[in-house]
Every structure is written in C-alpha cells, then in structure tokens.
Amino acid sequence: MNEMLWAFGRASGVIALILFTVTVLLGIVTRSGRPLPGMPRFSVSLVHRNVSLLAVVFLVLHVGTLMFDSYAKLNPIDVVVPFLGSFKPFWQGLGTVAFDLVAAIVITGLLRRRIGQRAFRFVHWFTYAMWPIAVVHAIGNGTNGTSGWFLLLAAGSALLVLAAVIWRASAGFLEHAQTRRIADVYREETR
Template identity: 55%
Template sequence: MSEALWAVGRASGVVLLVLMTATLLLGVLTRSGRRVLLPRFGVALLHRNVALLSVVFLAVHVLTMVLDSSAKLSLIDLVVPFRTAANPFWYGLGTVALDLAVAVTVTALLRHRIGVRAFKAVHWTAYLLWPMALLHALGSGSDAKAVLITGGLCGLAVAAAVVWRISDRFVEHRSARQAALR
C-alpha cells in the first residue's frame, strides 16, 4: 500500500505543477483580454476550472503524502512550514505553497463578498505560490528526471508569461477598452 501511495503522491504532485502552471498562464492571458482560440470570458472560465482542478490534485497530493509513511508528515506539518522530520526545507516550501493556495482559493470563492481590492491583494500571491511549489517539486521530488523536465518546461512557460506581462507590449483589457473609446 505504501508503494501505491508513493506513486499517487508523486504523480499527483507532477500533475499539480502542470495544472498550477496552466492556471497562472491562463490568469495572465485573462488579464490581457486577448482572444486566443477563446473569447476572454472563455479564457477566464477555463482559468477558474483549471484552478479548481488544481485544488483537487492538491488535495490528493496532500492526502497521499500524509498517509504515506515514508513521507513522515503530520497534520501540523501541513500548516506550519519547515518543521518536518525529513527534508524540512523542501517540504516547508510545499507547506508555504499549500497555505498560499488555500488563501488564494478561499478568496477566489469569496470574491463577491470580500471585494475586488482584497481579492486582488491575495490573488497576486499566486506569483509567490508558483515558484514555492516549483522549488518544492524540484527539491523533494524523488523522480528527479521527470520533475526536472516538467519543472523546466513549466519554468520556461511562466518566465515567458511574466516577461510578457511586465513588458510594454502587454495591454490589460481595461486599458485596451478605454483606448478604443477615445
């Protein structure tokens, strides 16, 4: 049983990294308002659904890691970072990413109740969440080759999106709409 938990835990972690990367990329694309195969509302809906699927894989990953005796994780390790018996730094990064993912998910679900300003303030932490998750995967992943290749490809995709996001060529949908009205 422990071998099955190990396999599901690692596989769900790799899939989770890919889903989190896709969520981040779709979030950047949503802010741009550009039409890429889908209208803006379609990209926003896809972003939300991929994010929710990420939450499912996050739950599977965390649950299998807690149940896997080789991971040596307690429930408190899921909340308090850097205190695990094995690999405290790398698992701690995963705990920080988990805490941030919970905050981003809860605020996204409560967006209409907490207001746009609070939602955006917490949602921007996704730019911190993602590298924490990537470093966690690279440092604690036991299938180094698969994690390195997947992490490298995800890293390149996010780096390109961030460079585009901060470049002069990135125009947010609100700015584009206002310019068209002038």
C-alpha cells in the same frame, strides 16, 4: 499499500504542478483581455477557474495520500506550519508554504464578493510566489525532483511562465478594452 500511496502521492503532485502551471498561464491570458485562438475571453476565464479547481483537487490528493504514507511521515501540523516536518524539513516546508498560499487564494476566491475586488486581487498576486515555491519544493523534495524528465518539465514550465510574465509586463500589454481603445485613438492622433 505504502508503495501505492507513495506512487499516487508522487503522481498527483506532478499533475498538480502541471495544472498550476496551466492555471498561471491562463490567469495571465485572462487578465490581458485577449481571447485565446478559437475561444472568447469569458471561456478563457471559465477554463482558468476549472483548471484551478482541478489543480487544487490534485494538490489535496497529493497531500492527503502523503499523510498516510509511512515514508513521507506527514502529520496535520506539517500541512499548515512550514519547516517542522521530519523528512527534509526545508523542502517539505516550501511545499507547506505553497499549500498555505493556495489555501489563501482559494478562500479569497470563494469570498470574493464579500471581501471586494481589491482584497481578492491583492491575495491573488500571491500566485506569483506560490508557483515558483511549489516548483522548488518539487525539485528538492520530490522523488523524481532531480531526474532529467522532471527537470526538463520544470524548466519548460518556468520558461513558459517567464515568457508570459514578460509579455504581461511589456509596454504593449494593455489590460482593459477601454484602455486599448484610448491607446488606439492616441496613436491615430499622433500619426
């Protein structure tokens, strides 16, 4: 039974990381105001939200199964307070930090209308901290963290997210349709 929990905890963690990578990428695309090929912008937002939800489900499965695994030795305090764990406390603590950030992002997402758009966006920016912390946690604490296939997956994910962040930070990135129209008019007038 313990081996099954351990394997499921490991697999659910890898799936959660992949889904969080897709979520970060879709979040960047959604904020760009541009649709994906074959998908209108509102569909990108819906896919982003649904993949995010699925990522959280796999994260909860990851943490939940490891709570019952005698090897991981997680207890409820380890899930919310970082760096107190008995097994690789630093690496496990990074996972706890990432988990806590996900919890804050989910809670503010659920309370978005009550707390306002500004507070929601402020907390949502923590995604840019959560994702790399989760990747480093997986490399340092995961059973397969230093295996070739996982390092390749982590490097490929990092390159995709880095490229998307660079694209978003680039001068050609315009977030809103109205801003793009103003920029287009300005370009036409300066020709």
